[in-house]
Amino acid sequence: xxxxxxxxxxxxxxxxxxxxxxxFAILHVLGDPVLLLLPQNAGKEEFERYRHLLGLDRxxxxxxxxxxxxxxxxxxxxxWYADTPAxxxxxxxxxxxxxxxxxxxxxxxxxxxxLGILAALKRHSWxxxxxxxxxxxxxxxxxFWLGIMMIIVFSVRLRLLPASGYGTWQNFLMPAFCLGxxxxxxxxxxxxxxxxxxxxxxxxxxxxxKGLAEPTVVIxxxxxxxxxxxxxxxxxxxxxxLGGAIITETVFAWPxxxxxxxxxxxxxxxxxxQCAVILLALLIVAVNLVVDVIVGLIDxxxxxx
Amino acid sequence: MATTAPTKVELAGLGEARVExxxxxxxxxxxxxxxxxxxxxxxxxxxIVAAAALAPWIAPHDPLAVNIRHRLAPPAWMDGGSAENVxxxxxxxxxxxxRMIYGGRVSLVAGVVAVLMSATxxxxxxxxxxxxxxxxxxxIMTLVNVMLTFPFVLLALAVIxxxxxxxxxxxxxxxVAGWPIYARTVRAETLAIREREFVLAGxxxxxxxxxxxxxxxxxxxxxxxxxxxxxxxxxxxxLESFLSFLGLGIQPPTPAWGNMLGEGxxxxxxxxxxxxxxxxxxxLTTLVINLMxxxxxxxxxPHLKL
Numbered sequence: 001x002x003x004x005x006x007x008x009x010x011x012x013x014x015x016x017x018x019x020x021x022x023x024f025a026i027l028h029v030l031g032d033p034v035l036l037l038l039p040q041n042a043g044k045e046e047f048e049r050y051r052h053l054l055g056l057d058r059x060x061x062x063x064x065x066x067x068x069x070x071x072x073x074x075x076x077x078x079x080w081y082a083d084t085p086a087x088x089x090x091x092x093x094x095x096x097x098x099x100x101x102x103x104x105x106x107x108x109x110x111x112x113x114x115l116g117i118l119a120a121l122k123r124h125s126w127x128x129x130x131x132x133x134x135x136x137x138x139x140x141x142x143x144f145w146l147g148i149m150m151i152i153v154f155s156v157r158l159r160l161l162p163a164s165g166y167g168t169w170q171n172f173l174m175p176a177f178c179l180g181x182x183x184x185x186x187x188x189x190x191x192x193x194x195x196x197x198x199x200x201x202x203x204x205x206x207x208x209x210k211g212l213a214e215p216t217v218v219i220x221x222x223x224x225x226x227x228x229x230x231x232x233x234x235x236x237x238x239x240x241x242l243g244g245a246i247i248t249e250t251v252f253a254w255p256x257x258x259x260x261x262x263x264x265x266x267x268x269x270x271x272x273x274q275c276a277v278i279l280l281a282l283l284i285v286a287v288n289l290v291v292d293v294i295v296g297l298i299d300x301x302x303x304x305x
Numbered sequence: 306m307a308t309t310a311p312t313k314v315e316l317a318g319l320g321e322a323r324v325e326x327x328x329x330x331x332x333x334x335x336x337x338x339x340x341x342x343x344x345x346x347x348x349x350x351x352x353i354v355a356a357a358a359l360a361p362w363i364a365p366h367d368p369l370a371v372n373i374r375h376r377l378a379p380p381a382w383m384d385g386g387s388a389e390n391v392x393x394x395x396x397x398x399x400x401x402x403x404r405m406i407y408g409g410r411v412s413l414v415a416g417v418v419a420v421l422m423s424a425t426x427x428x429x430x431x432x433x434x435x436x437x438x439x440x441x442x443x444x445i446m447t448l449v450n451v452m453l454t455f456p457f458v459l460l461a462l463a464v465i466x467x468x469x470x471x472x473x474x475x476x477x478x479x480x481v482a483g484w485p486i487y488a489r490t491v492r493a494e495t496l497a498i499r500e501r502e503f504v505l506a507g508x509x510x511x512x513x514x515x516x517x518x519x520x521x522x523x524x525x526x527x528x529x530x531x532x533x534x535x536x537x538x539x540x541x542x543x544l545e546s547f548l549s550f551l552g553l554g555i556q557p558p559t560p561a562w563g564n565m566l567g568e569g570x571x572x573x574x575x576x577x578x579x580x581x582x583x584x585x586x587x588x589l590t591t592l593v594i595n596l597m598x599x600x601x602x603x604x605x606x607p608h609l610k611l
Contacts, residue, residue, distance in 0.1 A: 145584030243456030
């Protein structure tokens with residue numbers, strides 16, 4: 001187990017390094033911060049002065065080192081727009097994003113677990129066919145459109161739920177359902193195929209042969225084994241889930257990191273963009289690591305490999 | 306074996322051990338059925354593509370013609386709607402149907418071009434990683450891991466922020482960022498094919514690496530690549546629409562499904578149709594591409610795990 005975690009941690013370091021290079025390169029190689037910072041009619045000397053002031057006339061690796069050594073301490077520079085540290089701005093917006101992601105995950109599981117198991121148990125029935133059809137359609141529906149349709153139906157027409165905002169449980173319903181609905185199809189299909197696979201295994205036949213009741217077989221013997229692929233996939237999907245949360249946030253004006261990032265992009269506020277990108281990526285990496293470890297704990301076969 | 310029902314279809318999602326059952330009745334039937342769905346989907350897709358390609362001839366109005374007096378007109382079947390604008394008009398009185406027909410052009414072109422770009426990059430890197438292995442493999446796969454950790458949306462947003470929003474920049478971003486999925490699959494397949502006898506024979510005959518890779522390995526990968534690329538077109542169209550929806554992709558007044566949806570969102574309180582129909586177009590296109598991709602996978606290679 002220890003070797004397994006060490007190896008994962010090592011890989012994590014490499015991935016984090018890669019992400020920092022990527023985030024640095026996006027601003028410093030693709031674009032020129034000074035060009036973005038100064039008004040277009042600024043003189044040539046002005047540009048040079050700023051370039052020197054910000055240390056942009058030094059070699060890239062020096063700049064990168066400076067960027068990273070500060071970033072490690074949580075210093076991503078001040079926001080060019082709001083005159084507060086970028087890190088503080090992003091951290092402040094982190095909780096809503098995490099709550100939304102978590103709520104979306106819960107909704108996805110509430111939809112996909114029962115439906116996936118039922119579809120697997122009643123294979124080739126009308127329920128199974130219906131679930132598959134809905135899943136195929138659900139995978140194709142663009143998340144942001146789904147969100148807008150929900151707002152039109154539930155906020156504008158029926159006046160049941162608030163279209164945007166944050167704080168009460170009513171505010172949570174639509175965004176969470178929207179995000180959950182996006183993740184549910186793939187999870188449901190995985191649960192379904194997982195359950196089918198497990199039900200065909202020898203130990204299930206043994207359990208049935210022993211004369212155990214069908215619910216006991218399904219819940220105690222099959223379900224636990226289905227958890228392994230489901231947890232793995234949910235972990236790997238976390239990046240996608242967070243990506244979905246970003247889309248959901250912009251639709252419902254949710255005060256999370258994504259809304260902040262889009263605002264920052266509109267204002268060309270790069271320290272904030274950089275900081276948000278890196279922190280979100282770190283979050284994903286951390287979750288992936290935790291999932292790896294959990295899966296390793298549930299299924300000892302995995303790190304034997 | 307005789308007692309278990311054909312399990313090929315179900316196992317395709319997860320199983321490590323896949324059971325090959327030639328002529329297994331029910332599974333074949335299901336495959337044929339899915340193939341029919343795929344053909345139907347391909348037909349609809351063809352219609353969408355034709356509509357986009359022939360837009361100047363079939364669109365009832367100029368997509369950019371502003372008509373303030375008929376602004377926010379509802380679809381024909383609603384009160385106040387007219388047959389003149391079947392799907393209604395937007396906030397400055399432009400015909401929604403015409404804009405949707407034209408909007409498909411941008412979305413489809415962006416999707417296909419971006420996918421061609423990312424497929425080229427991904428296949429080349431995947432071949433390199435799988436064929437040469439060792440340090441090259443490690444470097445490329447680390448890069449793949451970094452890219453896959455990053456949510457695609459976030460990366461696209463960050464790059465667009467620096468490059469500025471435009472159609473070309475967006476296609477570049479989507480094209481450059483989409484390669485890891487090809488690289489990963491191609492690498493895995495290459496690793497397996499590399500060990501086959503015919504590659505060994507090629508080596509023994511003194512074939513160069515390049516010749517082995519492109520004459521012996523690549524032909525065996527075509528079906529995998531085609532299937533991924535098809536499914537990716539749908540993904541890219543959705544992403545393109547999202548970027549345009551945020552105002553970071555295709556810029557108005559050029560009609561694109563995404564920016565129409567974005568504009569319609571402002572008016573959703575009274576005029577639901579402006580946001581609804583472009584979204585339906587994205588939904589339908591994505592759906593038929595996915596159906597086609599799945600059928601293609603079953604047809605070309607039923608064992609493919611994607």
